[in-house]
Amino acid sequence: MTNKQASICLFNTLTRKKETFTSIVPDKAKIYTCGPTVYDYAHIGNFRAFLFEDILKRWLTYRGYKVIHIMNLTDIDDKTIKGSQKKGIPLQDYTEFYVNAFFEDIKALNILPADVYPKATEHICEMIKIIQILLKKGVAYKGEDGSIYFSIAKYPEYGKLSHIKVNELKAGARVNQDEYAKEEAQDFALWKAWTPEDGKIYWDTELGRGRPGWHIECSAMSMKYLGETFDIHCGGIDNMFPHHENELAQSEASTEKKFVNYWMHNEHLQVEGKKMSKRFGNFYTLRDLLAKGYDPIVIRYLLISTHYRQQFNFTFEGLESAKAAVDRLRNFVRRIHEVEGTTMTEKVSTLTSKLEACFGGSMDDDLNIGTALAALFDFIREMNVLLDANLVSKEEAVQVGGLMIRIDEVLGVIGKVEIKEVLSEDVDALVQKREEARRAKNWKEADTIRTQLKAIGIILEDTTQGVRWHKEKKV
C-alpha cells in the first residue's frame, strides 16, 4: 500500500517539533538505530526502543518508502570487557553469545531485521579515519594519558541536540577519574589509551595502543553504511545526552555537513510504577517473561500500544489486558475468513475506507498508534455488527481480510490466523463424538469433551454454522 500524497510527520528532537518527513532520496529512508551493548540479555526497556523503531520502519514501508536500516552492535566497551574477563573467555566469544541471544529475542518479538548489524570491533579502521580527520582539524587532541579527546570548545554548536548548556552540567559523582588528562571536563574520549585493566583487549594503531571510545563507533558505522548525511537516527531518550550529542558533534566536525535530518528518541518504561531496576526486583528481560509463559506477541502488543514519546508503565495486569486485545483482533480475523455470505451492502466499503483514512492519518501524525488502534477497534466492532446480521459477502470479507493483513504488516501482532489447521485424528474424533452427543442433546458428555479439549489447548465454539475451534494462545 503506497500513498505518495500522504505526508508523515515525525517529532524531531533537534527542533523539538513535529516536522513533515522528507527523505534525502525520494521514496528511500535511511535509518540508523542504536543497538544493544552485547554484555547481557536485553531487557524489556531495550525492547521498547527496538519495537518503536520497528513500528517506524514498518510505517515508512507502508507509506511506500524503501527503508534502509542499520543497527549497530556494541561489542567493545567497559561492560563487555569486564564481562569477558570475569568469565575468562575471549571478548569475541563472550559477546557472540549475547548477539545470538539478541537475534533470538527480536525474532520472538516479530521485529523485522535490520539490513546490516555492524559490530564496533569490525570497524576500528573507519573510526580511526574520523579521529585522524578531527586531529588534523584541531578539534581533537591527545591528552596526557595518551587518549584522544574531542574538544567541545572547538565545536560551538555542541549541545544543540540535547539543549544542554555545557557549563551548567553538574560536576557530579560520575565524572571520569582520568579527567585530569582532558583540557575540559566535558571533553569526551574518541580513543582510549590502553591501561592494564584492559588486559589483552587493545588494538595497535596509528593512534597508539588502545580502544575506541563509545560514541565514535556510531559515527563511523552510520556514515559508512548510510552516507555522511542520512535521514533518521533513533534511540532511547537516555542516549540523547551524551551519546548522540557527542556523535553529532564528532560527525559534523569531521564532515562539515549535517549529520542527521531527523533525530527520534523514545521514552523509557517503568515497571509497576517504578523505575525498572534490579534493586526493586522489577527488572525483566524478555526471557524472564517468556519463562513465565507469556506470549512474546502479547508483549509486543503491550509495548507498542503506548505512544513512543510517552513514559510507559509496564504491569502484569497490562499484559493480561494486552492478551485480551490481541485475542479480539485474532477472533475478528478468524471470523472474517469464515464468511460465506452473499449479501452485499455499501457499508463494508465505507467502513474500510474510513479505517484506512483514520488509521493512516493517525500513524502519519508522529506514529500516533493510540488513535490508530482505536480506529481499528471501532472498525472491528462495526464489522461485527454487520457480521452478526449476515450482511457481509464473501467477496467483501476477502477485501477486509486483505486490509487486515496490510494493517498487520504495520502492527505485527495478528500473524497468520489458522483457519484450517489439521487436527490430529484422535482430536478430530473427539470433536465428532461431541457433535454426535450434542445432536442427541447429551449435554453432559458434550461438555465433558469440551473441557477435555480445552485442557489440551483446543477451544471449541458452537455457532449457527456449526462447531468452530481454534488453538488457544498462551497469555
Place this chain on the structure above:
RNA sequence: GCUGGGGUGGCCGAAUGGUUCAGGCGGUAGCCUGCAGAGCUGCUCUAUAUGGGUUCAAUUCCCAUCCCCAGCUCCA
C-alpha cells in the same frame, strides 16, 4: 541543584478552547446460546492532581503548589 516529560474513569491509555472526554481491559445487566465461548447493546456513581487566573466557554492557555518519572559523561 539545573534541565526536560508527565499527573485523565476500577486498570491501561487517547484527544481537545465549546454539542455526550477515543479505544482497550476489567466488572455488571441484557440479547444470542442447551450451557459456555465469540459477538452485540446498556450501565460502570461528580474521570482530566490541587488552588487561583484569562475567557462567553478550559481538562486543554497562564500562574502557584503537591506528587511521579527522566537526563545531568559510556543505562533503551
